[in-house]
Amino acid sequence: MMQIAKSVKLPYATANRIVQTLVAEELIEQEPSRKRYRPTILVKSLAYGYQDHSRVVAAGRAHIVAFTKNNGWPALISTRIGPLMMVRDCTHGLTSLTYNYYYPGFTFPLVSSAAGLSYLAFTGEAEREEIIGRIRSSTIGEFSSQLLLLERGMLLSKIRSQGYATRSGDSSKLAQYRDSSIAVPIMEKAVVSGVLSMVFFDSSMSMSDAVNRYLPDLVATARSVGGSLKKA
Secondary structure, three states, rough: OOHHHHHHHHOHHHHHHHHHHHHOOOOOEEOOOOOOOOOHHHHHHHOOOOOOOHHHHHHHHHHHHHHHHHHHOEEEEEEEEEEEEEEEEEEEHHHOOOOOOOOOOOOEEHHHHHHHHHHHHHOOOHHHHHHHHHHHOOOOOOHHHHEEEHHOOHHHHHHHHHEEEEEEEOOOOHHHHHHEEEEEEEEOOEEEEEEEEEEEEEOOOOHHHHHHHHOOOOOHHHHHHHHHHHHH
16 A cells, blocks of 8 residues: 555555545455455456456456365466566465465566466467567567577477476575476466466475376366356
8 A cells, every 4th residue: 555655646545545445446456465456357447458367366266275275385377468477366375385475466487487388388379479479579588598498399289288387496596496387278268368377396296296196186276267257
């Protein structure tokens, strides 16, 4: 609330009153795990072109909470924003089994993350080629070099065939690199609406063990989120 007041240059009490009014009108909501606010689906009525990522959050919250309660590891839902994946919701605050807190708004490169690779593999061919073309022509060296990942043994075809993408961490590096992830697409009418990921300590188990143990529930959870989207 203090950040909101400072950014709009209003007294705290005034900003708080406006925010609480918007909450009452269900235009914004407070995040479940921290004192931050985000727009809801009703913002669509105020802003033409608003991307309705809040639908996947609303549809997925109960399912990812259940996944974490059943398995212990945090889960997160992310969507694509340009060459990045952005976290929309997560359950890191519900478990102690985490190094990092990927709160909503956190972004990571699309072509070097399990979530991003899952999105690329399962999105339509036209969108995929457009994304890769934009990244390839980017002046940002980090993104250009990461395209090499897509040239190793038909990586995206392999991901589509097996149904999931992975990223392994490195426990020899700093804390933010010590986790690994498995990601599966959230599909709505054959279209990728988001990606569901499970994050775990890379030192706790091998990737193959993690896939064998948790992938079935992760896939089932993603399907449940997709089913809730269809009903929304």
